[in-house]
Amino acid sequence: MHCQYILPLSLLTLLSLTGTLAQTWSVWYRDKTAVICASKGSSVAFDCTYSYPATQQVIRKLWFTPRGGKKLDGSQQGDVVYDTSRLIKTRYSGRTEFYDQDNNCTLKLNNVTEDDSGRFFFRFHSNQGFTGPGGVDLNISVLSLKLNENGPVKERDHVTLACTSNCNPPQMEFLWFKDGRPLPGVSGVPGGQYPLGPLSPNDTGCYTCGLGQGTSTSILLDVIYASRDVSFKASPSPEVVKGSHLTLTCSNNANPAAETYTWFQRTGLLTSLRLGTGKEHTFNQMLFQKIYHTGIDIHQLLVWFGLVWFGPQWKA
Numbered sequence: 001m002h003c004q005y006i007l008p009l010s011l012l013t014l015l016s017l018t019g020t021l022a023q024t025w026s027v028w029y030r031d032k033t034a035v036i037c038a039s040k041g042s043s044v045a046f047d048c049t050y051s052y053p054a055t056q057q058v059i060r061k062l063w064f065t066p067r068g069g070k071k072l073d074g075s076q077q078g079d080v081v082y083d084t085s086r087l088i089k090t091r092y093s094g095r096t097e098f099y100d101q102d103n104n105c106t107l108k109l110n111n112v113t114e115d116d117s118g119r120f121f122f123r124f125h126s127n128q129g130f131t132g133p134g135g136v137d138l139n140i141s142v143l144s145l146k147l148n149e150n151g152p153v154k155e156r157d158h159v160t161l162a163c164t165s166n167c168n169p170p171q172m173e174f175l176w177f178k179d180g181r182p183l184p185g186v187s188g189v190p191g192g193q194y195p196l197g198p199l200s201p202n203d204t205g206c207y208t209c210g211l212g213q214g215t216s217t218s219i220l221l222d223v224i225y226a227s228r229d230v231s232f233k234a235s236p237s238p239e240v241v242k243g244s245h246l247t248l249t250c251s252n253n254a255n256p257a258a259e260t261y262t263w264f265q266r267t268g269l270l271t272s273l274r275l276g277t278g279k280e281h282t283f284n285q286m287l288f289q290k291i292y293h294t295g296i297d298i299h300q301l302l303v304w305f306g307l308v309w310f311g312p313q314w315k316a
Contacts, residue, residue, distance in 0.1 A: 027132020037167035041213025048105040056126040143216035155225040158197030163209030175210035227254040
């Protein structure tokens with residue numbers, strides 16, 4: 001058994017039969033020996049022709065799919081997909097086109113969903129009913145996305161996203177998305193693979209692959225990177241008054257977030273005094289005279305008073 005990929009409706013060409021069918025009770029499905037594989041949201045056609053004795057008159061034609069425990073051999077009708085008597089299942093309403101010309105019984109099903117997967121049969125009635133044996137199997141492609149890296153993904157690493165389908169139709173054109181937005185295509189890469197790298201923090205996000213209107217579940221690419229964009233500020237004010245307190249607060253950008261911060265006070269050209277740890281450090285009683293030069297910023301004050309910051313310390 002193999003899968004045959006059904007292209008979108010705009011590219012679909014229906015095959016026609018040549019010759020004359022024997023005037024007996026019969027139904028012929030083009031895809032009887034294959035599984036039709038379609039992407040979610042696309043259109044599929046069940047190519048079909050039928051014949052019957054010239055003495056008979058067909059009064060009803062229908063397509064159905066066995067559901068709810070019905071037998072898959074076509075002996076039990078199940079859900080009606082299309083019926084010339086208009087008695088069809090609600091969920092198929094407005095999604096079918098029937099090519100009712102001469103002995104053509106082709107049915108086109110539009111905007112397919114995963115719930116449409118199954119086996120479809122054509123049946124017609126004159127003075128008796130006849131169902132085409134075998135039926136046509138429809139499989140809606142379900143996409144799966146994986147990352148070829150099992151451990152943590154770090155900055156400057158190279159990784160590959162791999163997208164697969166449960167029916168693997170040939171010549172699939174996958175689409176790629178990051179945080180719901182399309183990614184540019186890549187050339188010279190096997191179908192279903194999307195290389196990324198060298199990675200940067202900007203590559204962090206949720207990735208999905210698509211085929212037609214169907215998409216995979218998302219996968220999170222979380223790029224680990226060391227601390228950057230380090231800054232700190234003083235409060236309540238860079239204007240320091242003797243006897244007041246001063247709090248220094250450090251901020252930075254890292255993934256995962258930095259957990260250990262260490263503060264030092266310079267005591268000499270090559271020596272320093274460890275003041276403590278934590279994202280904030282407070283001087284409870286400043287021993288310096290008030291600085292009246294309001295144009296000076298906190299970075300200059302720290303150098304002026306001999307306070308040098310050596311943190312945060314971060315390990316990948």
